[in-house]
Amino acid sequence: RLDRLAGFFCLLTAACWLLTMVYALRYMTHEERQPRFYVFFFLTETMVLGTALAADFVTLYLFFEMTTLLSFPLVLHAQSDRAVLGASKYLYYSVAGAFLALFGIVVLASYIPLRFVQGGSLTSPADGRVLAASFCVILGLGAKAGLFPLHNWLPSAHPVAPAPASALLSGIITKIGVIGILRLIYFVVGADALRGTWVQVSAIILALITKEVYSSLFVGILLGALFYSNFNPITGLDAIINDGMVPAVADNAGIMLFLVILGAMVALINRAGGSAAFGRWAETHIKTRVGAMFATFLLGVLIFVDDYFNCLTVGSVMLPVTDRHKISRAKLAYLIDATAAPVCMIAPISSWAAAVSGVVEDYNGFDLFVRAIPYNFYSLLTFVFIVALILMKFDYGPMRLHEMNARFKGDLYTTGDRADANSDAIECNQNGRVIDLILPVAVLIVTCFAGLVYVGGYWDAAGDYYHDFVGAFGNTDAFAALPWGSLIALVFTIIYFLCRRLISFKAAMDCLPKGFINMVPAITILTFATSLKNMTGLLGGKYFVASVMNSAAGSLFSFLPAIIFLVAAFIGFAMGTSWGTAALILPIVLGVFPESDPLFLVTIGATLAGAVYGDHISPISDTTILSSAGAECNHLRHVATQLPYASLVAVICLFGYLVAGFTGSPWPSLIGGIVVALVVVIATRVFGNKEAA
Numbered sequence: 001r002l003d004r005l006a007g008f009f010c011l012l013t014a015a016c017w018l019l020t021m022v023y024a025l026r027y028m029t030h031e032e033r034q035p036r037f038y039v040f041f042f043l044t045e046t047m048v049l050g051t052a053l054a055a056d057f058v059t060l061y062l063f064f065e066m067t068t069l070l071s072f073p074l075v076l077h078a079q080s081d082r083a084v085l086g087a088s089k090y091l092y093y094s095v096a097g098a099f100l101a102l103f104g105i106v107v108l109a110s111y112i113p114l115r116f117v118q119g120g121s122l123t124s125p126a127d128g129r130v131l132a133a134s135f136c137v138i139l140g141l142g143a144k145a146g147l148f149p150l151h152n153w154l155p156s157a158h159p160v161a162p163a164p165a166s167a168l169l170s171g172i173i174t175k176i177g178v179i180g181i182l183r184l185i186y187f188v189v190g191a192d193a194l195r196g197t198w199v200q201v202s203a204i205i206l207a208l209i210t211k212e213v214y215s216s217l218f219v220g221i222l223l224g225a226l227f228y229s230n231f232n233p234i235t236g237l238d239a240i241i242n243d244g245m246v247p248a249v250a251d252n253a254g255i256m257l258f259l260v261i262l263g264a265m266v267a268l269i270n271r272a273g274g275s276a277a278f279g280r281w282a283e284t285h286i287k288t289r290v291g292a293m294f295a296t297f298l299l300g301v302l303i304f305v306d307d308y309f310n311c312l313t314v315g316s317v318m319l320p321v322t323d324r325h326k327i328s329r330a331k332l333a334y335l336i337d338a339t340a341a342p343v344c345m346i347a348p349i350s351s352w353a354a355a356v357s358g359v360v361e362d363y364n365g366f367d368l369f370v371r372a373i374p375y376n377f378y379s380l381l382t383f384v385f386i387v388a389l390i391l392m393k394f395d396y397g398p399m400r401l402h403e404m405n406a407r408f409k410g411d412l413y414t415t416g417d418r419a420d421a422n423s424d425a426i427e428c429n430q431n432g433r434v435i436d437l438i439l440p441v442a443v444l445i446v447t448c449f450a451g452l453v454y455v456g457g458y459w460d461a462a463g464d465y466y467h468d469f470v471g472a473f474g475n476t477d478a479f480a481a482l483p484w485g486s487l488i489a490l491v492f493t494i495i496y497f498l499c500r501r502l503i504s505f506k507a508a509m510d511c512l513p514k515g516f517i518n519m520v521p522a523i524t525i526l527t528f529a530t531s532l533k534n535m536t537g538l539l540g541g542k543y544f545v546a547s548v549m550n551s552a553a554g555s556l557f558s559f560l561p562a563i564i565f566l567v568a569a570f571i572g573f574a575m576g577t578s579w580g581t582a583a584l585i586l587p588i589v590l591g592v593f594p595e596s597d598p599l600f601l602v603t604i605g606a607t608l609a610g611a612v613y614g615d616h617i618s619p620i621s622d623t624t625i626l627s628s629a630g631a632e633c634n635h636l637r638h639v640a641t642q643l644p645y646a647s648l649v650a651v652i653c654l655f656g657y658l659v660a661g662f663t664g665s666p667w668p669s670l671i672g673g674i675v676v677a678l679v680v681v682i683a684t685r686v687f688g689n690k691e692a693a
Contacts, residue, residue, distance in 0.1 A: 144177035145178050254479030589603045599661065
């Protein structure tokens with residue numbers, strides 16, 4: 001069956017196999033058993049193509065399982081102990097998935113035909129047995145795609161396979177599981193039969209907790225493009241490039257440039273010895289773990305101008321201090337992330353205030369932002385929660401394991417990549433002083449701040465905001481202003497270090513590409529995340545949100561602040577942006593509630609709070625990504641460890657908005673939320689200590 005989906009995947013498979021073959025011809029010259037490798041290499045390609053071209057689900061399943069058997073020798077190729085272990089794990093998980101999928105297929109065959117039909121065989125909600133069988137098939141095929149919880153073979157099989165086989169295993173072979181799931185949903189059962197059922201919810205949850213960020217993001221982009229183009233491969237590819245990735249790079253070019261410059265500045269400061277000098281100073285002045293965490297929190301609050309700047313600056317400055325006091329990288333990433341977005345969302349002089357003000361029509365956006373600050377329960381209660389955790393010296397959930405390992409074993413990472421093991425060490429000048437860290441950072445803050453008001457037109461005599469500080473800040477563009485300020489700071493830093501004779505000109509130039517290299521993962525994830533966000537826009541996500549809001553406006557009026565908080569949180573999580581969420585929901589909220597309504601400011605605060613919470617916990621959020629980069633923490637470890645903390649605050653906020661929906665005042669909810677947050681933390685600590693004892 002050569003339809004659009006099959007044609008697209010066949011072209012992708014052929015191209016990847018051809019490129020990998022060219023690479024393998026050189027790579028395999030130093031390997032043994034070359035004839036066997038090439039035999040299974042091409043047989044596996046045949047089975048992959050057969051899976052894509054199958055006309056019914058039984059044929060797809062047979063080719064699918066033959067792919068497993070024929071790719072097994074590729075993983076086993078080296079025949080070392082590690083290769084045997086990795087290949088065995090790959091085979092065991094694949095066979096387990098195969099039996100699970102086979103069981104589901106047998107059950108499905110009793111109810112519906114298994115031949116592929118556009119739209120599927122069912123148009124009405126499926127009964128319980130069909131749903132259970134469909135879930136078994138999805139989980140079984142998901143084992144090959146690396147879907148949780150059948151994904152643990154991936155880290156064992158990939159490293160032991162020859163590089164050409166490993167590339168195809170990751171790039172193509174795992175994706176045939178996705179092809180099988182797409183065929184099941186859209187060509188066998190029918191999307192309408194599964195929409196809104198527990199199968200759909202379970203599949204989404206399993207996909208979200210699958211721990212491989214790059215391929216997960218790319219698969220999301222690919223699926224969004226295919227849905228948008230009705231599985232037309234040419235239109236889909238055009239959507240990925242012209243509607244997804246090109247706008248993602250173009251729209252974020254300023255932030256990417258800022259990241260590169262900031263990475264270069266961090267490398268320069270480290271090379272000149274500024275960070276090491278600050279670490280030596282901290283040894284004598286910051287003597288406890290509580291002091292180190294509190295200093296990180298205060299620095300994050302003080303840098304309120306922009307969240308991007310906050311994430312990377314706080315991380316680079318406090319990293320040596322927290323490392324010295326054995327604070328885990330996951331905890332540092334949480335402290336950075338929890339003070340970046342929340343503080344910017346309640347600071348009138350910030351890029352977020354400017355962004356939110358810019359999406360409001362028919363109102364003074366800056367005035368509206370300031371008036372809504374007391375109703376932004378999530379940002380305010382997050383600060384209370386952080387201070388309570390620090391002073392009570394308490395952690396729970398996955399973070400507790402990370403902190404225990406850091407304190408008692410000296411392991412700052414527990415799981416995930418070791419950033420310091422993968423990066424080249426930069427030589428450090430022992431003559432550096434604390435001023436060599438403070439002065440470049442201070443200049444960076446001043447120049448970025450000046451850049452924000454300059455771009456906003458503060459010094460433009462012909463503009464509308466000449467010498468109007470508030471107006472200029474509300475009119476600014478952080479994407480242009482931050483590179484403007486950081487470039488000046490970079491030039492100053494190089495000249496300053498040359499005058500201090502801490503580094504040579506050649507050493508300074510060597511730091512520039514090293515800073516860029518350190519930011520490549522963050523830039524890659526940012527590009528993919530923004531592309532996925534663009535695909536969501538193409539699929540009409542904003543219209544869905546508008547329909548939900550309007551339908552709830554009548555019967556659940558007093559509950560609307562809580563509903564808006566949940567909707568904003570979901571959209572912020574899915575889109576990975578609080579700016580985009582605010583731009584999507586605020587116009588709808590302003591259309592539903594007039595300014596005279598007592599819930600007017602409550603719903604605006606709920607929108608901003610939900611957007612921050614969703615952005616805070618989203619693995620594709622730019623601030624979450626930059627917090628991981630600033631703390632040099634494995635990105636998905638950061639997401640997993642901060643989720644229980646952020647979600648506990650969000651639950652308290654939800655009850656706060658339920659109360660505010662009836663009172664119209666922020667103070668009962670805010671005071672009650674502070675009390676509840678403290679009581680919950682104290683109770684959790686007491687019960688946690690009892691369990692530990």
